[in-house]
Amino acid sequence: MSWIDNNLLNQIESFLHLASFREALVANNIANLDTPKYHTRDVDFETELRQAQMQPPGSFEPRVREVRGLVERPDGNNVDMDREGMLLAQSQLMYRLGVQLLREQFKTLQSAINDTQ
Secondary structure (H helix, E strand, O other), X not given: OOOOOOXXXXXXXXXXXXXXXXXXXXXXXXXXOOOOOOOOEEOOHHHHHHHHHOOOOOOOOOOOEEOOOOOOOOOOOOOOHHHHHHHHHHHHHHHHHHHHHHHHHHHHHHHHHHHOO
């Protein structure tokens, strides 16, 4: 087994991909705040992360769904700016967490390399 190609790094990669994907979805929702008949789209982060971990790295594409239960305005748009702002902040924090986990893994790898010299 390769030191670089391990299960934990693959899981972190899936986590980062999904956090980035969700952030892009939320940004798209915000961009369509004034688009008539636009409906908010999202992913179920936890479910999609479990699915991603069962797939080969790089082969998983999250399932986007329309968010139900949001208040629809008279123009048919249901984007809630408060919800989207909170999800954007959450996605950014999750991405930062993933990057920090990745850094820690590479520090561990670097430490192992330096200890063997």
